[in-house]
Amino acid sequence: MxxxxxxxxxxxxxxxxxxxxxxxxxxxxxxxxxxxxxxxxxxxxxxxxxxxxxxxxxxxxxxxxxxxxxxxxxxxxxxxxxxxxxxxxxxxxxxxxxxxxxxxxxxxxxxxxxxxxxxxxxxxxxxxxxxxxxxxxxxxxxxFGRYVAEPMVAEVRPDSPAAEAGFEPGDRFVSVDGAAVESFGDVQRIVSGRAGDPLVFVLERDGQLVKTVATPEAQEQTDALGNTVRIGIIGVVNNEVLGQPRHVEYGPLEAVGAGFEETGSIIARTGHFLTRLVSGREDRCQLGGPVKIADMAGRAASLGFEWLVQLVALxxxxxxxxxxxxxxxxxxxxxxxxxxxxxxxxxxxxxxxxxxxxxxxxxxxxxxxxxxxxxxxxx
Known part of the structure; x- marks a missing residue:
């Protein structure tokens, strides 16, 4: 029984x-x-x-x-x-x-x-x-606004692409592959989908601009919903030592602008991922069907309604x-x-x-x- x-x-x-x-x-x-x-x-x-x-x-x-x-x-x-x-x-x-x-x-x-x-x-x-x-x-x-981390390098991992490219603690990202960045999240969004692609980084160091090239390497990580994902990393760490994340609040019009920007960024990253997938440069296991979506929905629901709504958007x-x-x-x-x-x-x-x-x-x-x-x- x-x-x-x-x-x-x-x-x-x-x-x-x-x-x-x-x-x-x-x-x-x-x-x-x-x-x-x-x-x-x-x-x-x-x-x-x-x-x-x-x-x-x-x-x-x-x-x-x-x-x-x-x-x-x-x-x-x-x-x-x-x-x-x-x-x-x-x-x-x-x-x-x-x-x-x-x-x-x-x-x-x-x-x-x-x-x-x-x-x-x-x-x-x-x-x-x-x-x-x-x-x-x-x-x-x-x-809710959102938390934004300054685009600073707090630590450079030994033997990483960033170390080979000459990154140093205290460097501030100015642009990545020609795209201006305002937060460390901007850097992550660009780098994560470009494993194997040489990227041009412009850094600010001691008041001077430094240009260098680093090629992100693929690494498996587990995201907040428990999915194993392969993303590109260069081996730098951003933490509170060089700038504590700040909370950004938005008015109604600012929030709409940020919503457009975030959606455009997701569309661009998805299109880039599909292009790399067709050319054989992305892991096919990153694609999921109804079974994977159902599993993600269950995990999102367990984290709270806000996560479930974000999954709807994605x-x-x-x-x-x-x-x-x-x-x-x-x-x-x-x-x-x-x-x-x-x-x-x-x-x-x-x-x-x-x-x-x-x-x-x-x-x-x-x-x-x-x-x-x-x-x-x-x-």
């Missing part, structure tokens, strides 16, 4: 500690993404048949006064907005359905809209993901970037076709779109299988 009770307690803890936070994070990110498509589509005069959180069979739903079916479906790993006349990921209408559309439905059908309206509607999903991240960081900066950026990749059936793939249509002044042939879509779908399925393999077996 005790074993049964322990098992039930373990299942309950898993559901409350991992599954519920995971669904909370994923549902918010997916809802905001799909709401972007929905709101801009409606603003463009496009009719909406369905708005779904999740795929597969409907668990529950309702119809609004405009005839849109709002539903929650059984498989909570995404969502979709179905526009009038839009029956596939290629946004090409089925010939039978197209013929059956009434004159009123043809006026609001997705595939019959000007190309700019279709492009705006598709781009709105990732855009809303980025906006969500900006809002989250802006609110957090306004409420995942939202990731979903936005992923959907902008120029691969059908992702949003970026649609945008490529719309750009070609705008240049050619005619739609790309349905045959070509179908071939490219099938190839893109295979790539997406392979990527999904890859991250699942990483989650469950390889990493």
């Amino acid at each position: 005790g074993d049964v009770a322990a098992s039930l307690l373990g299942i309950g803890n898993f559901l409350l500690g991992t599954i519920v936070p995971f669904l909370f994070v994923l549902t918010i990110v997916v809802f905001v993404h799909e709401m972007g498509h929905y709101l801009v589509g409606r603003w463009c005069g496009i009719g909406v048949k369905a708005f779904s959180i999740g795929f597969g069979p409907e668990l529950f739903g309702w119809n609004d006064r405009r005839g849109t079916r709002w539903r929650v479906s059984a498989i909570p790993l995404g969502g979709y907005v179905k526009f009038v006349g839009d029956v596939g990921a290629t946004s090409q209408p089925d010939s039978e359905e197209a013929e059956s559309l009434s004159d009123e439905e043809r006026r609001i059908a997705f595939h019959l809209q000007p190309v700019w309206k279709r492009a705006a509607t598709v781009f709105a999903g990732p855009l809303f993901n980025f906006i969500l991240t900006i809002v989250v960081f802006s609110v957090m900066f306004a409420m 995942l939202s950026v990731g979903i936005g970037i992923l959907n902008l990749l120029p691969i059908p059936p992702l949003d970026g793939g649609h945008l490529v076709f719309y750009a070609m249509e705008a240049v050619l002044r005619r739609p790309v042939s349905e045959r070509i779109m179908d071939v490219v879509y099938r190839a893109g779908m295979i790539m997406v399925l392979m990527f999904m299988g890859f991250v699942f393999w990483n989650d469950l077996v390889a990493c």
